[in-house]
Structures are given as C-alpha cells and as structure tokens.
Amino acid sequence: MIELLDVHKTFNQGKPNEYVALRGITLAIASCQATVLKGPSGSGKTTLLSILGGMARPSAGRIILSGREITSLPERFLTDIRRRTFGFIFQQFNLIRGISVLENVMLPAYPCGESHSLLRGRALALLELFGLAGRAATRVEWLSGGEMQRVAIARALINDPAVIVADEPTAHLDTKLSGEFLEFMARLKGEGKTIIMASHDPLVCEAGVVERVVEMRDGRVVAGGGAP
Amino acid sequence: MTLRRSTVFISFTALGLAALFVIAADAGLRGRGAAQALAQKRWLVKSLALTDLALFTDARYTRHPAMADLHSPFQDYPISLEHFPSGSLMPPPPHVRTHGRR
Amino acid sequence: MGGVEKQRCIIDFTLSSLLRRKGKNGALLVVYTLVVFLLASVMLFTQAIRKEAAAVLADAPELVVQRIVAGRHDLIPLDYMGKIGAIRGVRAVSGRLWGYYYDPLFGANYTLVVPEEQAGGLGEIAVGQGVARSSMASEGNIMPFHTHDGRLVSLTVARVLPASTELVSSDLILLTAEDFRMLFGVPAGVATDLVVAVANPAEVPTIAAKIARLLPDTRPIARSEILRTYDAAFSWRSGILLAILAGALLAFLIFAWDKATGLSAEERREIGILKAVGWETGDVLAMKFWEGSVISLSAFLAGVVLAYLHVFVAAAPLFEPVLKGWSVLYPRFRLTPSLDFAQLAVLFFLVVVPYAVATIVPAWRAATVDPDAVMRG
Numbered sequence: 001m002i003e004l005l006d007v008h009k010t011f012n013q014g015k016p017n018e019y020v021a022l023r024g025i026t027l028a029i030a031s032c033q034a035t036v037l038k039g040p041s042g043s044g045k046t047t048l049l050s051i052l053g054g055m056a057r058p059s060a061g062r063i064i065l066s067g068r069e070i071t072s073l074p075e076r077f078l079t080d081i082r083r084r085t086f087g088f089i090f091q092q093f094n095l096i097r098g099i100s101v102l103e104n105v106m107l108p109a110y111p112c113g114e115s116h117s118l119l120r121g122r123a124l125a126l127l128e129l130f131g132l133a134g135r136a137a138t139r140v141e142w143l144s145g146g147e148m149q150r151v152a153i154a155r156a157l158i159n160d161p162a163v164i165v166a167d168e169p170t171a172h173l174d175t176k177l178s179g180e181f182l183e184f185m186a187r188l189k190g191e192g193k194t195i196i197m198a199s200h201d202p203l204v205c206e207a208g209v210v211e212r213v214v215e216m217r218d219g220r221v222v223a224g225g226g227a228p
Numbered sequence: 229m230t231l232r233r234s235t236v237f238i239s240f241t242a243l244g245l246a247a248l249f250v251i252a253a254d255a256g257l258r259g260r261g262a263a264q265a266l267a268q269k270r271w272l273v274k275s276l277a278l279t280d281l282a283l284f285t286d287a288r289y290t291r292h293p294a295m296a297d298l299h300s301p302f303q304d305y306p307i308s309l310e311h312f313p314s315g316s317l318m319p320p321p322p323h324v325r326t327h328g329r330r
Numbered sequence: 331m332g333g334v335e336k337q338r339c340i341i342d343f344t345l346s347s348l349l350r351r352k353g354k355n356g357a358l359l360v361v362y363t364l365v366v367f368l369l370a371s372v373m374l375f376t377q378a379i380r381k382e383a384a385a386v387l388a389d390a391p392e393l394v395v396q397r398i399v400a401g402r403h404d405l406i407p408l409d410y411m412g413k414i415g416a417i418r419g420v421r422a423v424s425g426r427l428w429g430y431y432y433d434p435l436f437g438a439n440y441t442l443v444v445p446e447e448q449a450g451g452l453g454e455i456a457v458g459q460g461v462a463r464s465s466m467a468s469e470g471n472i473m474p475f476h477t478h479d480g481r482l483v484s485l486t487v488a489r490v491l492p493a494s495t496e497l498v499s500s501d502l503i504l505l506t507a508e509d510f511r512m513l514f515g516v517p518a519g520v521a522t523d524l525v526v527a528v529a530n531p532a533e534v535p536t537i538a539a540k541i542a543r544l545l546p547d548t549r550p551i552a553r554s555e556i557l558r559t560y561d562a563a564f565s566w567r568s569g570i571l572l573a574i575l576a577g578a579l580l581a582f583l584i585f586a587w588d589k590a591t592g593l594s595a596e597e598r599r600e601i602g603i604l605k606a607v608g609w610e611t612g613d614v615l616a617m618k619f620w621e622g623s624v625i626s627l628s629a630f631l632a633g634v635v636l637a638y639l640h641v642f643v644a645a646a647p648l649f650e651p652v653l654k655g656w657s658v659l660y661p662r663f664r665l666t667p668s669l670d671f672a673q674l675a676v677l678f679f680l681v682v683v684p685y686a687v688a689t690i691v692p693a694w695r696a697a698t699v700d701p702d703a704v705m706r707g
C-alpha cells in the first residue's frame with residue numbers, strides 16, 4: 001500500500017525557469033493491483049512515478065509506504081528501501097551495453113552483498129523463466145527488442161520487489177510485444193506483485209490486468225483518484 | 229561455472245604481493261651473500277688506496293670523478309658540454325661545484 | 331561477510347566494464363606498467379649503486395693531496411711528504427703511483443696502479459677482469475706495453491684480480507714501482523699524488539686547510555668529498571635517464587589524466603542507470619575507485635617486480651648502453667640488491683594514488699545526481 005499525501009514537485013525552485021510539475025497529488029495505491037497513470041504528455045506521470053518509487057524527493061507532501069513515512073529518510077535508507085521494494089522498468093530499457101545479459105540482470109543486487117553463487121542462481125532462474133536461458137552470456141546490444149524488454153523485466157525482479165514500476169513500457173514495442181509484456185504483468189500480478197505503470201497507450205489502459213486507471217492533467221489527478 | 233573476474237584480479241594482486249615479498253626476501257638473502265664480495269672490494273680499496281669506482285673508463289674525469297681537476301676548463305671542465313654519454317650521468321662533484329664559494 | 335562479497339561483486343562489474351574496451355585499457359595497462367618499470371628500474375639501480383659506492387669506498391684514503399701546475403694535475407715531489415708528516419694529527423703519508431695507459435691495440439684505457447705493499451715481482455702484473463676480457467689475457471700471458479721513450483716491453487700477467495671486485499678493479503693493472511717509473515719515465519723523487527692518514531677523522535678539514543696553506547700548489551681532497559661525489563652522481567634526481575623519463579612520464583600523465591577524468595556521456599548514462607537500479611552514491615564511487623585501482627595497482631606490482639628482475643637478476647641490460655658510453659672496457663658487475671620500502675612507498679603514492687583519485691573525482695558529480703534523471707533518457 002502506497003499513500004501519497006498532497007505531493008508537490010517543483011523543478012528549479014526559485015529560479016527563472018521554475019516549473020511546477022505536480023500540484024497536490026493525493027493518492028492511495030493498493031497492493032497486488034495493477035494501476036495505470038494516464039494523461040497527456042507533460043502531465044507529470046514520470047515525475048509522479050519517480051517520486052512514489054523513491055527515486056526523487058517531493059518538494060512538499062508525504063509518501064507513506066506500508067505505513068512508513070519515507071519522504072525524509074536519508075539517502076542510504078531510501079536507496080535500501082527502494083532496492084527491496086521497487087523494481088523499475090524503464091522506457092528505453094536502460095540496459096548497460098557491452099556486458100552480458102546475466103550481469104545486467106544481477107546488477108541491482110550487487111550492493112546487497114548476497115553470496116554470488118546464490119545470486120547467480122536466482123538470475124539464471126529468472127532468465128529461464130523469460131526464455132532467455134540460452135542468452136545469459138550474450139552482450140545485451142545483440143538482443144532483439146523483445147529480448148531486451150524481457151531482460152529489463154528480469155532485472156526489475158532480481159531483488160524480488162513487491163512493486164513493479166514501469167514508465168511507458170510499450171512505447172517502443174509493437175502490438176505483439178506489447179501484448180506479451182501485458183501477459184508478463186498479468187503473471188506477476190498473479191504472483192502477488194503490485195504493478196504501477198505510466199502510459200497513454202490505450203492497449204495498456206484498456207488491458208484486462210489493469211484494475212484502475214488514474215487520469216492526470218497539468219500535475220493534478222483529474223479522474224480515478226482518491227482511495228482505490 | 230566460469231571463473232569470476234574478481235577472483236582473477238584478486239589472485240593476480242595476491243600473486244603480485246607475494247612476488248614483492250619474494251623479492252624482498254631475495255634482496256635480503258643476496259645482500260647477506262654479497263657480504264664476502266663487499267669485504268673483498270673494501271680490502272682492495274684499502275690496500276690500493278683507490279678513490280673511485282671503475283664504472284666509466286672513457287675519460288679521466290669520469291674514471292676518477294673524485295680526483296677531477298678544477299683548472300682545465302677547455303679540456304675537461306666538468307660542467308663543459310659533454311660528448312661522452314657517461315658524462316651526462318656524472319655531474320661535477322660537489323667539491324668542484326662549490327669550490328671557492330665556501 | 332556481506333561487505334566483502336559486495337566489493338567483489340563491484341569488482342566483477344568494474345572488470346566487465348573495463349573489458350569492454352580491451353584494446354584501449356590493455357594499452358593503458360601496458361604503458362603504465364612500462365612507466366613504472368622504467369621509474370622503478372632507475373630508482374633501484376641508482377639506490378643500489380649509491381649504497382654500493384658508499385660501502386665500497388668507506389675505506390678510501392682519508393685525504394689525497396694533488397699537486398696542480400699551470401692548472402693541471404702534476405706529479406708531486408716526495409719531499410712534500412716530510413712537510414705534511416710534520417703537521418700535528420697526521421699519522422702517515424705515502425706517495426701513490428698511478429696513471430692511465432691507452433692500449434692502441436684494443437682501444438681501451440687502463441688504470442695502472444702501484445700497490446703500496448709490493449705484491450708481484452719485477453715484470454709481473456695483475457690485471458682486472460675487464461682488462462683480461464678486453465685484451466684476452468689470462469694468467470701466464472704476456473702483455474706488450476709502449477714505454478714513454480718508444481720501446482716495447484712485455485709484462486707477464488701473474489694474476490687476474492677476482493671477479494667479485496670488478497666494480498673497483500675492472501680496468502686496473504697492478505705493477506711494481508720500478509716498472510711504473512720505467513714505463514712512464516716518472517723520476518724517482520716524485521709520485522702521482524700523496525695519501526695522508528689522519529689520527530682523528532674529525533681533524534681532516536683542519537689538516538686539509540693546513541696543507542693547502544703550507545703547500546699552496548696542492549689541492550687536498552677528503553674522503554667525505556669522494557663519497558659525496560658518488561652520492562651526487564647517482565642521486566635520485568640526477569642523470570639523463572630521469573630527465574628523459576620525466577618527459578615520458580609527463581606524456582603518460584596527460585594521457586592517463588585525460589583517460590581517467592573525461593567522463594563520457596555513455597559513462598554518465600551508466601552511472602545514472604546504476605543509481606536508478608538501486609546503487610548508492612558510495613557504491614558508484616567504489617566502482618570508480620576499483621576502476622582506477624585495478625589498472626594502477628596491477629601496473630605498479632608488475633612494474634616493480636619486472637624492474638627488480640631487470641636490475642638485479644639481468645644486471646640492468648637496458649641501462650648498459652647509457653652507462654657504457656664510449657668505454658671499451660666496462661665492468662661486469664652485479665649490484666647487491668636492496669629494496670627500499672620507503673622509496674617503493676613514494677613510487678606508489680606517485681603512480682597509483684593520483685590515477686585512482688583522478689578516476690574517482692570526476693565521477694563524483696555524476697554519482698550524486700538524483701537517480702530519476704535516467705527516467706528521462
């Protein structure tokens with residue numbers, strides 16, 4: 001359960017190019033559900049995702065994660081919570097080029113200090129799950145778009161997070177791959193994960209897995225807000 | 229399972245450090261082993277009243293830099309531009325450079 | 331043990347990421363190792379030879395008195411010995427007979443020395459290893475010499491000086507005083523220079539000053555000056571080697587600096603990704619630290635070990651051409667190895683630390699950005 005209380009975000013505060021991206025967002029996102037943030041370009045979806053995922057701090061307001069206020073935690077704790085709670089899937093996949101698929105997947109777990117062989121076993125199991133077992137040693141830039149996306153999902157899952165956060169996940173995918181992606185999300189939701197996506201792709205907003213669509217405009221929630 | 233890269237690096241570093249210790253031990257051992265040779269050299273220096281190392285035999289001020297003379301500026305003034313390579317390794321001895329300034 | 335495992339994982343990643351540019355980083359490593367190797371070789375060599383010179387020449391004459399005539403070193407009359415011997419504090423005075431002989435056959439310069447205690451008989455000589463090598467003479471052989479008045483005399487090699495003394499004896503030919511005077515036409519009443527033994531070493535400067543006052547045409551040279559000569563000759567800063575190396579080192583520093591400090595857009599993006607997937611600033615900096623250390627530490631260890639092998643096992647073959655110069659006769663000597671840890675530490679701080687720092691510092695700013703930057707590609 002993630003709660004946002006009157007969250008504001010102002011970029012470049014106090015400077016001439018000051019920009020208010022979020023203007024008082026109050027939202028509660030239930031666990032084990034799939035929620036989509038929808039809205040026109042510039043409405044603040046990405047900003048909201050990064051704030052609720054602990055990547056950026058709000059200018060005002062509070063974020064409560066499973067009853068714990070995380071807004072004012074120091075970086076180390078925040079990073080630790082973020083690492084264990086959220087798995088991010090980025091629009092451009094953001095894989096690290098030149099290194100192997102396996103290492104890309106293991107990357108988010110390196111700072112945890114877990115035993116290397118255990119970690120490797122988990123990563124290989126995940127790759128197996130996504131049909132990439134044969135490509136573990138391949139460099140990521142040699143993968144096809146669909147494979148890259150599956151690597152990105154596997155990487156998001158390596159720390160076994162409770163919440164999957166995906167920003168415009170289907171923007172670079174064709175219809176078939178988008179459908180595949182939504183199937184993966186359905187499977188993860190079935191395993192009890194919370195899914196939060198930002199998208200204005202109707203394919204995503206109208207997908208069967210999605211329980212709730214929150215509409216945004218100009219940094220405000222205009223529909224589907226409040227309690228779930 | 230392939231070897232971890234960090235294992236390779238750590239082994240290499242450990243090997244390098246071990247080699248450093250071996251070297252240090254070797255230096256100590258050979259230093260002790262050279263004591264006799266050193267004694268022979270010292271004895272020769274003492275008995276022949278030698279003043280210099282026989283490193284450079286090309287000119288008299290490189291063969292016996294400690295005995296170099298002060299007064300031959302055109303022939304072998306120690307600061308003159310050098311045409312022997314070893315001369316560039318042998319700066320004029322301090323007692324020549326500071327002569328007259330003490 | 332989590333911390334160790336974490337650092338190992340970070341090293342894994344660092345190495346994978348360095349291996350992406352195998353050629354470039356490999357070249358960097360090789361050049362880096364070479365620089366350390368050359369610096370360390372010079373350091374080890376000069377340090378060892380200075381130590382050796384100090385140890386070997388510790389028993390050199392306390393005071394040598396030369397006579398100067400018209401600005402040149404000249405033969406000194408033996409009756410100066412009486413005047414010097416009368417100075418208080420002087421224990422003994424003796425004349426040294428020595429000089430140079432150019433052997434036109436082999437193009438080599440020899441140093442002819444008359445030992446104080448007569449060793450061989452008339453017509454017999456003892457030769458250093460270098461002389462034996464260059465003139466292919468061995469015990470029992472005859473060596474021809476041109477005398478000052480144009481005659482050719484033959485002296486018999488009675489003995490070859492031990493190889494262990496080559497550093498001081500390589501070009502020596504020991505002969506009797508009679509043969510020396512006959513060869514060079516040095517009259518009986520003079521010597522090459524005088525050697526003065528002093529009762530109390532602390533009085534050497536006073537006695538030297540007294541000699542200079544008493545015999546104004548002489549120049550006394552103290553043992554401390556002899557030792558200082560060698561210390562200066564091989565002192566760490568002196569020598570063309572380091573001058574040349576300094577240039578190479580500077581070029582390398584510029585190259586390494588550029589390599590280490592220039593954070594490419596790609597690297598910046600990667601740091602952003604690492605932060606976004608859950609790396610802390612400290613983890614990113616640790617990664618950069620290892621990136622610098624892997625290269626510089628490896629280069630340091632390899633360079634130092636290679637330098638030791640070069641200088642003390644292979645007897646510094648790379649320096650030989652420079653040291654030899656035009657000498658036809660060059661001593662073959664193996665320096666007594668010495669490893670000065672303080673000097674190694676200096677080298678370490680000169681070559682390893684700056685590179686590691688130069689890799690971390692530019693990453694600092696990139697590492698402290700908010701991880702969300704990566705969400706807007």
Ligand SMILES: Nc1ncnc2c1ncn2[C@@H]1O[C@H](COP(=O)(O)OP(=O)(O)OP(=O)(O)O)[C@@H](O)[C@H]1O
Nearest residue numbers: 011012019021039040041042043044045046047048
């Ligand atoms: N670092 C920043 N500095 C200044 N302005 C920013 C910054 N990041 C975002 N903005 C602005 O905040 C607004 C909201 O951006 P955001 O990326 O959240 O929109 P979005 O809803 O995700 O849009 P899109 O659908 O195009 O991805 C935009 O107008 C953007 O220009």
Ligand SMILES: [Mg+2]
Nearest residue numbers: 045046047167
């Ligand atoms: Mg966006």
